[in-house]
Amino acid sequence: MVTSQPHLYSFPDTETLAKQLRPYVLRCQNAALARHNTFRVAVSGGSLPVVLAKALLADSNGSPEDTPQFSKWNIFFADERAVPLDDKDSNYLLLKDELLSKIPAELGAPTIHPIDEKHVRDGDTQALADVYQEDLMRSFAAKESVKLPVFDLILLGCGPDGHTCSLFPGHELLREKDAWVAAETESPKPPPKRITLTLPVVTSALNIAFVATGGGKKEILKAIFDNEEGHSLPSALVNQGAGEKVSWFTDHPAVEGIAFPRRGSL
Template sequence: MGAHLMPSGEVAPISTSRGAGLGGTPHLFAYPNKDSEAEVIQFGSADTGAQGLCAHVAELADKAIKEKGSFTLVLSGGSLFKALTPLVGQQGVDFSKWHVLFVDERNVPHSSADSNYKGAYDTFLGKVPIPKEQIYAIAEGLPVEAAATEYAGQMLRMDPIVLPRNASGLPVLDLILLGIGPDGHVASLFPNHKELAVKDSWVLSVNNSPKPPPERITMSLPVINAAKAIDVVAFGAGKAEVVQRILEVQSLPGALPAQLVRPEEGKLRWLLDAESSSRLSIMQWQDSKAFPRSS
């Protein structure tokens, strides 16, 4: 193509393309080649959803402790901490064997209102008997790149029995709890940002978060997808639009990062309440002509 006159009167340059998929710059983001499955659980309210979430966390913790003597739980921020409060005072949970990490964190002091560590500690972690040395917080006072490297170092130093590796050398975390932002982001992996495409690091630095504060660290998508179990927790009417878009509308890869959460070997569950699932057309999901759709 080319060599025709453009509206400007200039001759259009001749295309040098060798054809679709040949040469050129590949798209940064791609869906995996294999299909993946997710379980969607709908609760009547956020309160019953929190009870269901905590029952599942306790069940997986008990199973992991029986299998390997420990349980790794990975937290994200936002309203998720409140949903874990039913675990406070719960009988039969061996918190002494828990190891708690953060899927993402803001590069701020632990005392800051923006700190996920502070939010988790004030709401949940400070009220259950998890040994403090088994709560892995971001190092304070470092440049964000160094903070990401240091956090990856904390993970590398964990006993391989507590945090085993898979065949690709990635850490296999027992359970990651994710929230979702209104733009479909998970952890601090934002739509179409380069961090979403990184495959060779465990923990990444983020310098330009669209949400303040701008400096963060985040586990990479391959680390998230290597987990044994991932629960995406979305309660409340404010999540209804983005939940519908993620679960029913096929976007371009990278546009909705939550659609790239597809565990390699583990299980993915979506925990919703009546409000967050109000826009879904669940009864039509078996209609292959209706879903997935692109609008």
């Protein structure tokens, strides 16, 4: 467990948040391209793709630093529902509709890593997780040669119960140490069958950003940041495991009444 603290940013509204999220993501991109000429990102679902699209599809100032180089992006899913890719519950479909289908041609097309629908059809969620882990191995090196994949950036949401990815409070998956991708067959939130990156994979990322907005999040964020009893929640475990590598992008209603120090700019 690390001892450094996450960064908590708060902005007046979602529009301002998106404007601040853009330079953060692009700094992560540019650092990754300088390191290994590819940008490996994992994305969750919920409201995140909408905010991400606002951030990345905004007009560039024309500088290389402010330009998404999507042709060098490898986009994975931090979690995914075991449904067909055209199903309304699919995180892939959400990201496609909000962002991928709207990327201008001149910015290039990212490489997308969706789930294998074959194992959705046959109902084998563990096989779905195993095949996704094999995809990660091809991108990050074999599991025998690296203990964990190290994403350049993981973009997450936080549920009203404190869950993130498909890691739910009190669930045994929070104790998983070996698998990179785990199967969930009894999710407390429908649909019940899902796959998810495991906690060690999330906390190993070089950069982790949560996006949490709206007054409906203030009670759970107060528990995560201010209350001892909230420290066992999945989102809080990411804070504890990754410390200053974690940045929270919130609007003012989401952090109303929270004592943890927050900033208004990056």
